[in-house]
Amino acid sequence: MSALVEKIKAEIAVQGAIPFAHFMDLALYCPEYGFYERESVTVGRSGDFYTSVSVGSLFGELLAFQFAEWLEKTPGDQLQIVEAGAHDGKLALDVLKWLKKFRPELFARLNYCILDPSARRRAWQQKTLAEFDDSVRWLQCGSLNPKFSVRGVIFANELLDAMPVHRLGWDSKKREWFEWGVGMAAEGFIWAKMPKSIGATKLDSLPSELLEVLPEGFTTEISPAAEAWWVSAARSLKAGKLLTLDYGTHNEAGLSPNHPHGTVRAYSRHKFCPDILANAGEQDITANVDFKVIQQCGEAEGVRTEAFISQSQFLTDIASRMMASGNQSLVESPKKSRELQTLIHPEHLGRAFRVLVQSS
Numbered sequence: 001m002s003a004l005v006e007k008i009k010a011e012i013a014v015q016g017a018i019p020f021a022h023f024m025d026l027a028l029y030c031p032e033y034g035f036y037e038r039e040s041v042t043v044g045r046s047g048d049f050y051t052s053v054s055v056g057s058l059f060g061e062l063l064a065f066q067f068a069e070w071l072e073k074t075p076g077d078q079l080q081i082v083e084a085g086a087h088d089g090k091l092a093l094d095v096l097k098w099l100k101k102f103r104p105e106l107f108a109r110l111n112y113c114i115l116d117p118s119a120r121r122r123a124w125q126q127k128t129l130a131e132f133d134d135s136v137r138w139l140q141c142g143s144l145n146p147k148f149s150v151r152g153v154i155f156a157n158e159l160l161d162a163m164p165v166h167r168l169g170w171d172s173k174k175r176e177w178f179e180w181g182v183g184m185a186a187e188g189f190i191w192a193k194m195p196k197s198i199g200a201t202k203l204d205s206l207p208s209e210l211l212e213v214l215p216e217g218f219t220t221e222i223s224p225a226a227e228a229w230w231v232s233a234a235r236s237l238k239a240g241k242l243l244t245l246d247y248g249t250h251n252e253a254g255l256s257p258n259h260p261h262g263t264v265r266a267y268s269r270h271k272f273c274p275d276i277l278a279n280a281g282e283q284d285i286t287a288n289v290d291f292k293v294i295q296q297c298g299e300a301e302g303v304r305t306e307a308f309i310s311q312s313q314f315l316t317d318i319a320s321r322m323m324a325s326g327n328q329s330l331v332e333s334p335k336k337s338r339e340l341q342t343l344i345h346p347e348h349l350g351r352a353f354r355v356l357v358q359s360s
């Protein structure tokens with residue numbers, strides 16, 4: 001039995017079933033044993049997980065081009081790019097290299113700040129970014145607050161969909177929501193119904209006509225961690241843009257009818273794993289971002305929604321402007337053209353990934 005499984009079992013032995021959000025938090029982020037903490041976890045086609053960053057440097061270069069356009073319009077002598085969830089620092093490296101080469105004046109008045117709660121990941125990032133030692137700063141977790149003002153860009157790629165979620169199920173007889181917790185049996189961890197451990201505003205405001213027809217056990221998620229992160233980022237942003245690129249949906253009706261069992265899923269080496277509770281710490285766990293909720297969180301803090309579009313549209317627009325500005329590397333390099341195809345093609349990363357941009 002792994003040390004992480006033992007740790008979770010010990011918690012359940014003391015307090016009974018634990019909320020799934022806590023299980024997911026431990027499985028992904030428990031110091032030393034969580035999935036994202038493991039030294040051996042590698043990113044890329046042959047690695048444990050795969051993001052737009054793994055496709056090649058083009059993703060970071062396109063973002064750098066877009067950031068430069070935004071930053072040039074942001075008032076202030078000193079500007080910041082804040083990246084949250086930088087993992088091994090590869091995306092930061094691609095962005096910084098492009099800015100240093102193509103926008104040296106902007107680069108000179110820029111601070112690149114990284115926000116990541118893990119000391120271990122910070123060490124990986126410092127190694128990757130050694131050549132940019134003077135331009136990069138690491139922020140303490142919780143730094144994003146109204147006292148810390150950012151002029152520039154705050155962004156995250158695939159952070160919100162890796163934040164812990166509470167799974168809530170509908171009890172049609174009692175007409176109330178319960179929470180899916182995690183308990184244990186001889187065969188391992190099992191799903192256990194428990195009372196709702198958290199307020200869920202999005203569910204409390206659902207129309208009664210919808211609840212009338214909701215089938216028994218209909219399951220959905222809420223992510224207070226993702227909401228709180230977005231609120232704190234919106235509060236910190238004094239001038240500029242707040243951006244996330246993530247896998248998710250915009251659930252107009254408040255719930256996603258296409259996902260009656262919710263959207264939490266697990267992967268190991270890119271393969272779908274049917275048992276979310278198995279192999280804690282060795283498989284990735286993720287859930288769709290509810291962009292409607294995230295958008296509303298930002299708007300309630302006073303930031304304006306500028307765009308909610310597919311990654312395909314977002315990156316295609318940037319690539320066109322990049323080429324129009326005279327940077328022909330995209331059409332001249334077959335490698336870059338292939339990278340662009342992978343990033344924007346609907347069968348790859350283009351359609352499922354969405355981009356939300358808000359501004360202050």
Ligand SMILES: C[S@@+](CC[C@H](N)C(=O)[O-])C[C@H]1O[C@@H](n2cnc3c(N)ncnc32)[C@H](O)[C@@H]1O
Pocket residue numbers: 036043051052053054084085086087091115116117121156157158159162229
């Ligand atoms: C799916 S990975 C995304 C990695 C990277 N952004 C990329 O695109 O390849 C999610 C990352 O979020 C980070 N993370 C988790 N919780 C965080 C938080 N509260 N603040 C900042 N980063 C966090 C971890 O570093 C983890 O590596």
